[in-house]
Amino acid sequence: xxxxxxxxxxxxxxxxxxxxxxxxxxxxxxxxxxxxxxxxxxxxxxxxxxxxxxxxxxxxxxxxxxxxxxxxxxxxxxxxxxxxxxxxxxxxxxxxxxxxxxxxxxxxxxxxxxxxxxxxxxxxxxxxxxxxxxxxxxxxxxxxxxxxxxxxxxxxxxxxxxxxxxxxxxxxxxxxxxxxxxxxxxxxxxxxxxxxxxxxxxxxxxxxxxxxxxxxxxxxxxxxxxxxxxxxxxxxxxxxxxxxxxxxxxxxxxxxxxxxxxxxxxxxxxxxxxxxxxxxxxxxxxxxxxxxxxxxxxxxxxxxxxxxxxxxxxxxxxxxxxxxxxxxxxxxxxxxxxxxxxxxxxxxxxxxxxxxxxxxxxxxxxxxxxxxxxxxxxxxxxxxxxxxxxxxxxxxxxxxxxxxxxxxxxxxxxxxxxxxxxxxxxxxxxxxxxxxxxxxxxxxxxxxxxxxxxxxxxxxxxxxxxxxxxxxxxxxxxxxxxxxxxxxxxxxxxxxxxxxxxxxxxxxxxxxxxxxxxxxxx
Amino acid sequence: xxxxxxxxxxxxxxxxxxxxxxxxxxxxxxxxxxxxxxxxxxxxxxxxxxxxxxxxxxxxxxxxxxxxxxxxxxxxxxxxxxxxxxxxxxxxxxxxxxxxxxxxxxxxxxxxxxxxxxxxxxxxxxxxxxxxxxxxxxxxxxxxxxxxxxxxxxxxxxxxxxxxxxxxxxxxxxxxxxxxxxxxxxxxxxxxxxxxxxxxxxxxxxxxxxxxxxxxxxxxxxxxxxxxxxxxxxxxxxxxxxxxxxxxxxxxxxxxxxxxxxxxxxxxxxxxxxxxxxxxxxxxxxxxxxxxxxxxxxxxxxxxxxxxxxxxxxxxxxxxxx
Numbered sequence: 001x002x003x004x005x006x007x008x009x010x011x012x013x014x015x016x017x018x019x020x021x022x023x024x025x026x027x028x029x030x031x032x033x034x035x036x037x038x039x040x041x042x043x044x045x046x047x048x049x050x051x052x053x054x055x056x057x058x059x060x061x062x063x064x065x066x067x068x069x070x071x072x073x074x075x076x077x078x079x080x081x082x083x084x085x086x087x088x089x090x091x092x093x094x095x096x097x098x099x100x101x102x103x104x105x106x107x108x109x110x111x112x113x114x115x116x117x118x119x120x121x122x123x124x125x126x127x128x129x130x131x132x133x134x135x136x137x138x139x140x141x142x143x144x145x146x147x148x149x150x151x152x153x154x155x156x157x158x159x160x161x162x163x164x165x166x167x168x169x170x171x172x173x174x175x176x177x178x179x180x181x182x183x184x185x186x187x188x189x190x191x192x193x194x195x196x197x198x199x200x201x202x203x204x205x206x207x208x209x210x211x212x213x214x215x216x217x218x219x220x221x222x223x224x225x226x227x228x229x230x231x232x233x234x235x236x237x238x239x240x241x242x243x244x245x246x247x248x249x250x251x252x253x254x255x256x257x258x259x260x261x262x263x264x265x266x267x268x269x270x271x272x273x274x275x276x277x278x279x280x281x282x283x284x285x286x287x288x289x290x291x292x293x294x295x296x297x298x299x300x301x302x303x304x305x306x307x308x309x310x311x312x313x314x315x316x317x318x319x320x321x322x323x324x325x326x327x328x329x330x331x332x333x334x335x336x337x338x339x340x341x342x343x344x345x346x347x348x349x350x351x352x353x354x355x356x357x358x359x360x361x362x363x364x365x366x367x368x369x370x371x372x373x374x375x376x377x378x379x380x381x382x383x384x385x386x387x388x389x390x391x392x393x394x395x396x397x398x399x400x401x402x403x404x405x406x407x408x409x410x411x412x413x414x415x416x417x418x419x420x421x422x423x424x425x426x427x428x429x430x431x432x433x434x435x436x437x438x439x440x441x442x443x444x445x446x447x448x449x450x451x452x453x454x455x456x457x458x459x460x461x462x463x464x465x466x467x468x469x470x471x472x473x474x475x476x477x478x479x480x481x482x483x484x485x486x487x488x489x490x491x492x493x494x495x496x497x498x499x500x501x502x503x504x505x506x507x508x509x510x511x512x513x514x515x516x517x518x519x520x521x522x
Numbered sequence: 523x524x525x526x527x528x529x530x531x532x533x534x535x536x537x538x539x540x541x542x543x544x545x546x547x548x549x550x551x552x553x554x555x556x557x558x559x560x561x562x563x564x565x566x567x568x569x570x571x572x573x574x575x576x577x578x579x580x581x582x583x584x585x586x587x588x589x590x591x592x593x594x595x596x597x598x599x600x601x602x603x604x605x606x607x608x609x610x611x612x613x614x615x616x617x618x619x620x621x622x623x624x625x626x627x628x629x630x631x632x633x634x635x636x637x638x639x640x641x642x643x644x645x646x647x648x649x650x651x652x653x654x655x656x657x658x659x660x661x662x663x664x665x666x667x668x669x670x671x672x673x674x675x676x677x678x679x680x681x682x683x684x685x686x687x688x689x690x691x692x693x694x695x696x697x698x699x700x701x702x703x704x705x706x707x708x709x710x711x712x713x714x715x716x717x718x719x720x721x722x723x724x725x726x727x728x729x730x731x732x733x734x735x736x737x738x739x740x741x742x743x744x745x746x747x748x749x750x751x752x753x754x755x756x757x758x759x760x761x762x763x764x765x766x767x768x769x770x771x772x773x774x775x776x777x778x779x780x781x782x783x784x785x786x787x788x789x790x791x792x793x794x795x796x797x798x799x800x801x802x803x804x805x806x807x808x809x810x811x812x813x814x815x816x817x818x819x820x821x822x823x824x825x826x827x828x829x830x831x832x833x834x835x836x837x838x839x840x841x842x843x844x
Contacts, residue, residue: 065719067844086721087718087719087720087721088721088722089721090721091720091721097719099719101715103713103715103716103718103719103720104713104716105708105709105712105713105716106712106713106836107712107836108708108709108712112705113716115705116705116706116709116716116717116720116722117706117717117720117721117722118720119702119705121702122701122702122703123700123701123702124700124701124702124704124705125700127702167720
């Protein structure tokens with residue numbers, strides 16, 4: 001869709017960059033999402049784009065892919081200025097994008113998904129045949145083997161991602177943008193993806209990897225651009241930097257990537273789970289034969305690819321989902337048999353920080369103060385004469401905000417006005433405030449920036465040292481490795497293996513996440 | 523032989539009753555496959571029935587009536603489209619609103635224009651109705667018992683709109699599964715985001731689908747007032763739009779199974795008409811109300827129990843926003 005021919009002021013000695021952004025600027029109302037962003041990606045290279053949530057990475061990539069239009073600035077592809085006002089124009093300019101949430105029609109075959117939008121004629125038969133031949137060639141060139149007639153919903157997540165990459169290549173993409181591509185992959189699948197990206201690089205494609213994981217940037221990129229608050233704060237060659245240096249650029253100060261902790265000193269068993277089983281409404285077994293014990297003063301991490309039963313485990317322990325079989329012993333009671341509701345469980349000292357904060361943890365339209373007592377609103381300290389004690393509620397929230405460094409520290413403000421990290425700190429403060437014996441924590445740092453992650457991790461370890469028992473569910477393997485003293489790996493609703501922190505390596509956990517059982521040690 | 527004649531006549535009645543259901547269900551199929559719930563079927567059909575009868579009565583041409591019916595239904599479809607697609611309104615509310623509006627508007631306009639208590643004038647002039655087309659040799663064939671009667675009563679003797687409805691099923695199936703438009707339509711009802719990122723306009727596709735639904739509702743309404751009867755009467759759709767929607771769900775949003783569902787519903791309807799006043803074995807004469815309720819009871823039972831997990835288009839009812 002280039003309307004003007006390439007007319008650079010001078011002819012560069014080498015080839016022009018595959019993609020070049022010059023002074024891209026974008027505002028959404030009062031938010032300055034992108035400030036004069038300039039960077040270039042060479043053909044045959046992998047370029048990392050890193051930054052915290054809200055740094056403007058997604059906005060920038062959405063501008064490049066035509067979802068948003070920049071207020072100012074220029075996009076150049078292979079040295080030619082292009083106007084990109086829609087995904088169609090981006091595709092025509094040779095830009096392809098693999099979105100974090102796959103853009104696939106799940107009940108279509110792989111082939112149908114690939115040709116959608118480029119069917120090559122009003123009737124399908126011819127286009128499908130041509131696509132089949134072309135995809136065969138792509139599969140050979142890049143090692144991208146996918147069963148073309150399989151229905152997408154029956155493929156693994158890794159294969160679905162491969163379909164997305166094929167879609168972009170089939171449309172002739174020379175620049176491939178991948179947005180947080182490893183969020184849903186096992187470590188093994190992520191490594192396969194990196195191998196694929198290197199193959200693409202070898203064929204002269206330009207790859208942009210958008211991520212917040214420092215490890216991936218170090219593993220696979222050639223150059224890296226760091227964004228913060230809508231602006232580029234650094235651009236460096238990957239081999240000349242380190243994870244620590246990148247984190248400093250992202251946050252603007254030195255950050256501890258790995259919180260220090262002493263070895264755990266586990267005490268008495270507080271919670272025992274025996275042969276727990278959960279079926280969903282359709283009768284599908286989501287959790288089978290899960291047994292473990294949780295001791296005072298330890299953090300047990302549950303690792304696994306999202307959707308392998310971790311969520312169900314948390315919910316059934318917290319009481320928001322019913323178990324179909326098994327036993328949960330806590331404080332001398334069987335929670336399954338007695339069918340205690342979440343509120344009763346909280347009262348007995350079993351607190352829960354839910355995985356999906358906005359859906360289950362808070363009411364975003366309520367004030368911070370109300371959210372800070374949600375679920376504990378019956379407590380005597382928040383009530384006086386049958387009515388809310390406003391002063392006490394505000395004071396309690398202000399105290400929590402001070403202790404957990406929640407900003408801005410304004411209890412009357414709507415919760416939605418706070419960043420994800422500050423919301424999460426408030427939820428954590430609320431649950432810890434009740435002084436529970438056992439804390440169930442789901443995704444404590446999802447959507448939370450690096451600075452706040454450091455704070456939350458420190459608090460959790462302090463709680464452990466104070467003798468609390470914690471069950472931690474996280475899809476971030478790094479987080480599990482940083483916090484957990486013992487690691488249980490889940491696959492297909494089962495606990496497939498257990499590792500002590502000392503034994504745990506990313507490779508071992510990764511294999512178990514993929515369903516490979518650990519050999520029984522003698 | 524008596525039974526045989528009865529069965530053939532029952533089948534003929536089934537076809538006549540299935541036609542408006544099938545036209546409406548195919549209309550709904552296009553709309554719902556694109557992700558727009560089509561609760562306005564009833565209203566669009568009723569509006570078309572009124573417009574077709576009114577124009578046919580004034581101009582004396584049923585073809586102009588058909589044109590008016592289609593235009594009216596498309597206009598109503600665009601109202602729903604504008605509310606639901608452009609402004610991302612609630613699709614159930616928009617469809618119901620249009621239906622409620624037409625239920626009142628038709629008789630009101632009828633009263634103002636024709637002064638016949640909300641009806642349109644009787645269509646009895648030449649060319650004011652779609653009449654049965656008698657195929658060659660039909661009368662001769664009627665004398666031959668087996669294939670002859672079938673030929674005379676089922677193949678021959680239907681009006682044009684019946685043949686159109688019958689041809690619509692394989693044609694829709696071909697559109698959905700063999701053409702680019704069909705692929706995109708199925709995709710937009712499942713995952714509009716995938717369609718958008720593929721560089722295709724989600725709203726454009728949905729408007730096309732909604733307009734097609736309007737056109738087909740135009741045929742369905744015209745059939746009711748100018749083919750199945752001779753003029754518009756108040757509430758003449760009598761829930762056929764909702765029944766068509768039920769057939770669509772029972773047919774799992776696929777053309778051929780939807781045809782089957784329409785035929786089944788129409789058959790119970792035809793049977794109910796036949797059974798009125800007939801003494802049945804064991805129970806004797808059943809009150810007519812029970813017989814007339816049969817198709818609806820069947821609908822409820824089928825939808826509640828026998829369809830199993832009806833897999834709706836995944837994005838149905840969800841307004842698209844990026």
